[in-house]
Amino acid sequence: MSHGTLECYDMVRTRRFYEEFLGLECVRHGKPAMAVRLGMRFHIVCVEVGEQLKPVNMLNHWGVDVATREEVDRAHADALRLKDxxxxxxxxxPQDMHGVYSFYLVDLDHNWWEVQHYANGFLHDDYFDFGDRFAMADGRNFEREDELAIRVETA
Known part of the structure; x- marks a missing residue:
């Protein structure tokens, strides 16, 4: 995968939030769009749509990893202090949930962000290295790689 997309009302205000508050790298690559990233090959394309923007719910959020619980708490305090x-x-x-210590915030464009710390050093590759953990629709578990491949091919 290379990128995802989100929308904003105003590119100038949004870029300021991304760079100054979230610490993201931003480059304007088109009149209505900029690319946003944080130290990896995957990036987000942010497109200015003005008043056509439709808010999303918390399930459609973007995660930002930090190194410690204290950084989560600091980011939380900053979010409250710099809200306006x-x-x-x-x-x-902030709360401990689904293996991370984190909090959510909603930005000026109604986008959700989760500032998170994995206490056990959880890495993104671990999701896939661990393999399937839940049963298929018929209740069976994926027990072999070939069974998973067959299931994907027939989906």
Missing amino acids: EYGIRQVGK
Whole structure:
């Protein structure tokens, strides 16, 4: 995979939030769009759509990893303190959930962000290295790679 897409009301205000608050690298590659990344080959294309923007729910969020729980707490305190300056609409409380310590915030464009720390050093590749952990629709588990391949081919 190479990229994902999100929308914004105003490119200038959004870029300021991404660079100054989230610490993301941004490059404007088209009049209505910029590319956004944080130290990896995958990037987000942010497209300015103005008032056509439709808010999304929390399930459609972007995760930002930090090195420690203290960094999560610091980012949370900053989000509360700088809420008005950056147009942050909502800031959730930090919590331990699904293997991470994190909090969610809603930015000026109604996009959700999760600032998170994996206490056990969880890496992105671990999702795939661990393999399937849940049963198929018929209740059986994926027990062999060839069974998984057959299931994917017939889907």
